[in-house]
Amino acid sequence: MSAAKRPDAAVKLAGGAVYGTDLEAPGMLWGALVLAPVAHGRLRSVDLAGARALDGAVAVGPDDLASLLPGGGGDPERPIFPRAEISYRSQPVAAVAAPTLETARRAARAVRVDAEPLGVVADLEALFPEWPGSEAERSPDIAAHVHARHGGVEAAFRDAETVVRETYRTASIHQVALEPHACLAEVRDGVWRVWTTTQSPFGVREDTASLLGVPEASVVVEGTWVGGGFGGKGASLLEPYALVLARAAGRPVRLALGYREEFLLGRTTLPAVVRMETGVTAGRIVARRVRLLLDVGTSLPGRDFATGYSIGFLLGPYRTPAFEVEGYAVRTNKPPFGPHRAPFAPQCVFVVESHLAHVALELGLDPEEFRAAHLWKEGDPTPLGQPVGPCGLAAAFEAARALARRWRAEAAPGQGVGIGAGFWSTGTGAGGEALARLDGRGLTILQGEREIGSGSVLVGLRAVAAHASGLSPARIQIEYADSSRAPFDSGVFGSRTTAALGRAVEEAVRGLLTRLAERMGTVGPVTLEEAGDGLVAVHRSERRSVEELLTPEERAAGGLEASGRHYGRAGSIDERRVVAGTFYPYTDFTGSVHVALVSVDRETGSVRVDRYAAFQDVGRLVDEGSARAQVEGAVAMGLGTALTEEAIWSEDGRLENPGLLDYRIPTLGEIPPLEITFLEGFRGAGPDGAKGLGEPPIIPVPAAVAAAVRAASGAHLTELPLSAERVARALKLL
Amino acid sequence: MTERRLVLTVNGLAASLADVPAGERLLDTLRWRLGLKGTKEGCRTGGCGACTVLVDGESSLSCLTLTHEVDGCAVTTIEAIASDPVGRSVRDAFEREGALQCGYCTPGFVVALTGLLKERGRSAPLEELLDGLQGNLCRCTGYVAIARAVRAAREATA
Numbered sequence: 074m075s076a077a078k079r080p081d082a083a084v085k086l087a088g089g090a091v092y093g094t095d096l097e098a099p100g101m102l103w104g105a106l107v108l109a110p111v112a113h114g115r116l117r118s119v120d121l122a123g124a125r126a127l128d129g130a131v132a133v134g135p136d137d138l139a140s141l142l143p144g145g146g147g148d149p150e151r152p153i154f155p156r157a158e159i160s161y162r163s164q165p166v167a168a169v170a171a172p173t174l175e176t177a178r179r180a181a182r183a184v185r186v187d188a189e190p191l192g193v194v195a196d197l198e199a200l201f202p203e204w205p206g207s208e209a210e211r212s213p214d215i216a217a218h219v220h221a222r223h224g225g226v227e228a229a230f231r232d233a234e235t236v237v238r239e240t241y242r243t244a245s246i247h248q249v250a251l252e253p254h255a256c257l258a259e260v261r262d263g264v265w266r267v268w269t270t271t272q273s274p275f276g277v278r279e280d281t282a283s284l285l286g287v288p289e290a291s292v293v294v295e296g297t298w299v300g301g302g303f304g305g306k307g308a309s310l311l312e313p314y315a316l317v318l319a320r321a322a323g324r325p326v327r328l329a330l331g332y333r334e335e336f337l338l339g340r341t342t343l344p345a346v347v348r349m350e351t352g353v354t355a356g357r358i359v360a361r362r363v364r365l366l367l368d369v370g371t372s373l374p375g376r377d378f379a380t381g382y383s384i385g386f387l388l389g390p391y392r393t394p395a396f397e398v399e400g401y402a403v404r405t406n407k408p409p410f411g412p413h414r415a416p417f418a419p420q421c422v423f424v425v426e427s428h429l430a431h432v433a434l435e436l437g438l439d440p441e442e443f444r445a446a447h448l449w450k451e452g453d454p455t456p457l458g459q460p461v462g463p464c465g466l467a468a469a470f471e472a473a474r475a476l477a478r479r480w481r482a483e484a485a486p487g488q489g490v491g492i493g494a495g496f497w498s499t500g501t502g503a504g505g506e507a508l509a510r511l512d513g514r515g516l517t518i519l520q521g522e523r524e525i526g527s528g529s530v531l532v533g534l535r536a537v538a539a540h541a542s543g544l545s546p547a548r549i550q551i552e553y554a555d556s557s558r559a560p561f562d563s564g565v566f567g568s569r570t571t572a573a574l575g576r577a578v579e580e581a582v583r584g585l586l587t588r589l590a591e592r593m594g595t596v597g598p599v600t601l602e603e604a605g606d607g608l609v610a611v612h613r614s615e616r617r618s619v620e621e622l623l624t625p626e627e628r629a630a631g632g633l634e635a636s637g638r639h640y641g642r643a644g645s646i647d648e649r650r651v652v653a654g655t656f657y658p659y660t661d662f663t664g665s666v667h668v669a670l671v672s673v674d675r676e677t678g679s680v681r682v683d684r685y686a687a688f689q690d691v692g693r694l695v696d697e698g699s700a701r702a703q704v705e706g707a708v709a710m711g712l713g714t715a716l717t718e719e720a721i722w723s724e725d726g727r728l729e730n731p732g733l734l735d736y737r738i739p740t741l742g743e744i745p746p747l748e749i750t751f752l753e754g755f756r757g758a759g760p761d762g763a764k765g766l767g768e769p770p771i772i773p774v775p776a777a778v779a780a781a782v783r784a785a786s787g788a789h790l791t792e793l794p795l796s797a798e799r800v801a802r803a804l805k806l807l
Numbered sequence: 808m809t810e811r812r813l814v815l816t817v818n819g820l821a822a823s824l825a826d827v828p829a830g831e832r833l834l835d836t837l838r839w840r841l842g843l844k845g846t847k848e849g850c851r852t853g854g855c856g857a858c859t860v861l862v863d864g865e866s867s868l869s870c871l872t873l874t875h876e877v878d879g880c881a882v883t884t885i886e887a888i889a890s891d892p893v894g895r896s897v898r899d900a901f902e903r904e905g906a907l908q909c910g911y912c913t914p915g916f917v918v919a920l921t922g923l924l925k926e927r928g929r930s931a932p933l934e935e936l937l938d939g940l941q942g943n944l945c946r947c948t949g950y951v952a953i954a955r956a957v958r959a960a961r962e963a964t965a
């Protein structure tokens with residue numbers, strides 16, 4: 074096992090790592106939010122008198138913002154407290170702070186919120202019993218609309234020998250990072266400072282500044298250790314409230330969510346409905362139509378990233394001569410939609426894989442053969458007309474089929490084997506920068522992200538710097554500074570950290586090597602080597618001590634510095650295929666193919682995963698231990714999406730299972746033996762051909778499990794999760 | 808509510824506590840009165856195991872334990888777990904096997920496994936140890952490395 078010791082293991086194992094939930098300051102108050110009592114309503118009044126009467130308590134509501142915020146209230150489109158209309162249950166309508174958490178909770182309960190209930194929209198299909206037509210574009214219920222087509226789809230469907238139509242439904246799921254959201258805020262001398270558990274200090278800075286209507290430069294965000302993110306900690310959530318309270322109190326304020334609140338107002342992924350239609354002639358796909366209704370809760374208009382991005386995953390990595398895709402982001406009285414590790418891709422891949430397998434079975438074809446025959450090859454156009462780059466998908470599929478054949482031969486009666494295939498593209502975000510500093514003994518990388526657990530910062534960036542410099546990781550330090558001092562980076566999400574921020578690190582290190590080369594009177598290449606405690610710069614046979622190559626000023630200032638930046642977004646799409654909305658090109662193409670062996674209980678419908686294998690295209694393996702850890706974690710999380718996880722929303726917009734006892738994530742005993750194979754050589758957009766890896770390995774899990782369940786039992790499920798109850802119903806046991 | 812002082816032995820040191828409300832949880836006493844924040848707060852409802860500590864050597868969920876209930880008891884938290892030889896081998900096994908990512912579940916796992924190993928001793932079958940950790944949730948690692956660490960810690964204590 075090549076698991077390198079993590080540089081953060083010691084502090085975490087000693088209980089010494091300070092997370093957001095551990096934040097505390099002398100003289101601080103404890104904050105609490107007052108949550109809306111209805112999912113939709115006209116707000117008549119928020120009476121804070123009862124809260125303010127409590128000892129040492131501070132309360133802020135909608136009417137206080139004008140006097141507390143320098144610009145008079147922040148973004149009018151996104152007020153932090155609703156002024157007239159409540160749009161989801163658990164929307165914060167006021168905030169309180171007090172010397173103890175007990176008193177703060179009492180103060181929150183003492184706030185009287187008077188709201189007249191209005192009709193609630195919680196169910197996508199009740200809203201659109203018929204599929205939305207063109208008039209829907211102007212509907213206030215539609216937050217975004219995307220539409221693309223190519224290849225004369227009507228004629229292709231008319232001429233097709235067979236057309237198969239199905240409807241799929243996927244569930245609302247929660248990230249369930251073990252650490253809930255938490256922050257500490259202080260406002261002093263015009264500086265709005267917040268310490269917080271976040272995947273994106275700069276994202277929180279930008280968002281918070283705009284929500285509060287203060288200049289970005291006056292907001293300083295300092296990240297803590299993060300107890301898991303998975304997409305839920307990518308944007309601001311509590312920070313604006315904590316800052317407003319701190320401003321009103323004139324003291325630091327700590328604001329943290331209890332786990333129930335974490336479910337109620339954390340950023341969940343919401344349900345979706347997908348209609349799939351596929352035309353086949355002579356065993357070949359001739360036409361596809363995909364329509365998506367995605368619940369985005371109270372997300373604002375224009376936030377169509379989720380829809381435009383998801384749509385691509387619904388077509389899947391399969392050649393399709395004619396297609397039409399159309400997606401609607403639908404507003405409902407639920408909290409704003411949030412990303413969840415590979416946002417919505419596992420659900421989409423479940424839909425497309427299950428559907429195409431179903432099409433094949435309907436036609437009496439082998440479902441794996443059918444998919445393999447249509448799988449993208451390098452150079453094929455994507456539906457939006459972008460040529461597919463180097464991708465290990467086909468090779469992984471091949472390897473997965475060989476393994477599946479072996480497992481099938483060994484399977485007992487009642488067991489079944491299935492394959493799921495998906496792809497991902499390394500995120501770039503808004504780009505990122507890093508600074509490299511070289512002294513006589515080692516290399517320091519200064520950057521703006523905290524380690525959220527995946528290892529992408531402390532292990533990944535370090536490995537990238539080692540690879541680019543020639544030094545061993547032990548000589549490299551990763552340093553973090555708050556948003557006022559660190560170089561900009563857009564965040565730890567989209568599998569982009571090691572891959573995209575890593576490119577900035579790589580460029581910074583190369584900048585240092587170029588400067589050393591100049592000083593050695595050459596144009597390079599120069600690499601670094603360790604010599605005892607010191608370092609030497611090596612060019613061919615010439616070796617110079619790094620210490621001597623630095624100027625006295627540089628030595629006094631801590632070393633020679635160079636910066637790197639990476640704002641790359643590769644690839645472009647054929648805009649002629651776009652009818653409406655925004656579609657996104659792919660940066661690179663990462664294939665993931667999984668094989669599941671499951672048993673289905675013929676009496677209860679419950680599914681047990683007995684064996685599992687993942688074939689993962691990585692471009693270049695940056696650090697094997699971390700890569701394996703990502704696959705292991707993602708597979709477990711994906712098994713939750715596949716089998717048990719479902720946030721249940723009632724018709725009146727209430728979350729019915731806000732807690733870990735009712736929302737079940739996988740436990741230690743539910744993890745099958747897992748075999749992992751990495752495929753190298755299909756170069757990606759990251760440092761020296763690496764690809765982002767945080768998200769890809771979760772993508773095929775529900776698809777692989779569903780295929781195995783069908784093979785084991787004959788049950789064809791069109792809804793996630795594949796709960797025992799749904800399987801039993803499909804098997805007509807209920 | 809202030810009828811008496813409580814005396815706990817926390818990580819080997821006597822802690823004398825005044826004015827502890829009857830409803831105060833051991834988790835909050837440790838974290839906010841004694842500043843021992845290595846013990847993590849997750850769900851507060853007994854569903855995640857992040858808050859596990861040893862009470863008189865037995866692993867307990869501090870979010871469900873009232874501080875008054877443990878008056879006179881010895882409490883061990885992650886901060887002192889390595890001063891126990893079993894705790895030390897558990898900690899080392901987690902480090903060696905890379906059995907942590909974000910680390911938020913880690914104190915709970917390390918303390919719970921230490922408790923199990925101390926209670927059931929060297930003869931405890933691996934299955935029993937793994938079973939005893941079913942109440943500890945981890946969202947990052949997929950438990951694969953954790954299971955490896957359990958095996959390694961068991962061998963090291965045997």
Ligand code: FES
Pocket residue numbers: 847848849850851852853854855856857858859868869870871
């Ligand atoms: S915090 Fe105690 S079990 Fe979750």
Ligand code: FES
Pocket residue numbers: 251300301526907908909910911912913944945946947948
């Ligand atoms: S390491 Fe993050 S929850 Fe276990």
